Amino acid sequence: MITFDNVAYSYGGGELLTGVSLDIAPGSFHFLTGPSGAGKTTFLRLCYAALQPTAGEVRLFDRPAQELGRDGIAAIRQRIGVVHQDCRFLDHLSVADNVALPLTVAGRDGPAARRDLDDLLGWVGLSKRADARPPELSGGERQRAALARAVIVSPDAILADEPTGNVDWEMSQRLLQLLVEFNRMGRAVIVATHDLGLVRVAKKQVPARVLRIANRQVTAAGADL
Numbered sequence: 001m002i003t004f005d006n007v008a009y010s011y012g013g014g015e016l017l018t019g020v021s022l023d024i025a026p027g028s029f030h031f032l033t034g035p036s037g038a039g040k041t042t043f044l045r046l047c048y049a050a051l052q053p054t055a056g057e058v059r060l061f062d063r064p065a066q067e068l069g070r071d072g073i074a075a076i077r078q079r080i081g082v083v084h085q086d087c088r089f090l091d092h093l094s095v096a097d098n099v100a101l102p103l104t105v106a107g108r109d110g111p112a113a114r115r116d117l118d119d120l121l122g123w124v125g126l127s128k129r130a131d132a133r134p135p136e137l138s139g140g141e142r143q144r145a146a147l148a149r150a151v152i153v154s155p156d157a158i159l160a161d162e163p164t165g166n167v168d169w170e171m172s173q174r175l176l177q178l179l180v181e182f183n184r185m186g187r188a189v190i191v192a193t194h195d196l197g198l199v200r201v202a203k204k205q206v207p208a209r210v211l212r213i214a215n216r217q218v219t220a221a222g223a224d225l
């Protein structure tokens with residue numbers, strides 16, 4: 001589904017990633033760990049064609065990312081949902097309208113979609129916050145709204161960048177459960193995180209693979225994790 005073939009990436013200085021070859025299969029669950037600044041966000045951005053490799057090839061749904069063009073990239077964004085580290089929202093819109101934004105952009109915001117939106121807000125526990133504005137939300141509520149916004153178009157995969165970065169343990173468990181449930185629906189999940197406790201809890205529930213980025217390489221982390 002997402003395939004890296006000898007990929008390198010550089011922001012202009014030295015190479016941040018080099019010789020990365022791997023395959024993210026449909027329905028798989030991956031964690032991405034590694035020191036701060038190692039390139040986790042960069043790796044995720046390569047996975048949804050927000051960045052193009054400086055060498056090698058990324059293939060998304062069997063198409064080279066370099067050949068996608070604007071329409072191709074727009075189509076990929078319907079198939080790969082992203083939960084950004086900083087959960088950007090449009091503060092003048094309600095939580096419900098923010099969550100529904102990907103449907104609005106895709107011209108798919110009819111009455112059926114509105115019902116799906118209500119279900120989705122219930123799934124992430126935000127039904128009572130639907131009319132609030134994003135600045136009124138707590139950190140955990142923001143993370144859940146960002147997750148709901150990422151899954152509303154029923155993507156084949158979710159990429160989540162530190163989704164539990166600003167929340168307490170209980171809330172991080174709740175967010176993890178949502179990602180596990182999404183994975184059990186047959187969708188692929190990639191979570192970049194520093195939280196190895198979260199990784200251990202998840203591995204008891206799903207056959208998650210742990211990738212570690214360090215020293216410009218992406219390797220499989222040890223089985224002790």
Ligand SMILES: Nc1ncnc2c1ncn2[C@@H]1O[C@H](COP(=O)(O)OP(=O)(O)OP(=O)(O)O)[C@@H](O)[C@H]1O
Nearest residue numbers: 011016034035036037038039040041042043192194
């Ligand atoms: N747009 C950019 N231009 C130049 N350098 C960048 C850019 N974005 C990131 N970097 C640098 O690339 C390196 C990797 O950044 P990245 O955000 O991918 O790391 P990360 O592993 O996600 O870090 P963290 O765990 O702190 O979020 C860092 O040194 C960062 O400063």
